[in-house]
Every structure is written in structure tokens, then in C-alpha cells.
Amino acid sequence: MRIKQILKIAVVLTFLIPVGYGNLVGADDPPFVLKWTSVAGCLVYDVSPLAVDVDNNGVMEVFVSGPLASGVSKIFCFYGNNGTVKWSITSPYGLTGHNPMLI
Structure with a gap:
């Protein structure tokens, strides 16, 4: 259940591309729904x-860096519930493309 919660949080970043959308996770899962958007820059x-x-x-x-x-x-x-x-x-250091484990 926790994985489904994580996957269903959707964020729109600089290019307004939704993250976490689609409906191919499982046959009984509802489609992902865009919860909120934000432009962090x-x-x-x-x-x-x-x-x-x-x-x-x-x-x-929800953590985003760059x-x-x-x-x-x-x-x-x-805040994951409202964006x-x-x-x-x-950051005192330059950040480039990352994966969540680096945050």
C-alpha cells in the first residue's frame, strides 16, 4: 500500500511534465491522478x-533538487498533500541530475 501511495504522488516540475501518471501498475489499481503541480524552477x-x-x-x-x-x-x-x-x-555544492537516493 505504501508503494502505491508513493507512486500516486504526482509533481509537475520545470517543464510541466507530470510525474507518476498512467494506469499500467496493476489490473485492479485505479489510474494515477495528478494531485498538484508546482514549478520550482x-x-x-x-x-x-x-x-x-x-x-x-x-x-x-516530496523532495526535488537541482x-x-x-x-x-x-x-x-x-507538502505531499497540497504541493x-x-x-x-x-546547496553549497552544485547539483546536477540525480536519483532520489542522492537527496
Whole structure:
């Protein structure tokens, strides 16, 4: 069930491409539904966000990182239930394309 929750969180990033859509997960699974969108401004290319309930409050946090157009790199944490920014931080190191395990 937890995997289904993670997969169904959809985020729209810089290029407004929805992540986590489609209906080919399982025969009995409903189609994925876009929950919210956000434009963080990160140049994220073809990487996926990381979704996990880090503070154990029952709401998933969604993490996205990457360089901004200005050249500064940022890490964003979004509330998974509504897409508002929970926090963001400027990275002291340059960030490029990543996978969620690097965040």
C-alpha cells in the first residue's frame, strides 16, 4: 500500500511534465491522478522526485533538487498533500541530475 501511495504522488516540475501518471501498475489499481503541480524552477531534466513521510505525520514530503537557471543549486521539500513548499535550502555544492537516493 505504501508503494502505491508513493507512486500516486504526482509533481509537475520545470517543464510541466507530470510525474507518476498512467494506469499500467496493476489490473485492479485505479489510474494515477495528478494531485498538484508546482514549478520550482529547478533544471531537473529526466529525474524523479523523492516522496517519503520523513516526520511520520501521515503526509508524504516530496523532495526535488537541482540547479536553478541562475546557476545556484537548491533542494526543495514540498507538502505531499497540497504541493506547497515546506522548506527550501541553497546547496553549497552544485547539483546536477540525480536519483532520489542522492537527496
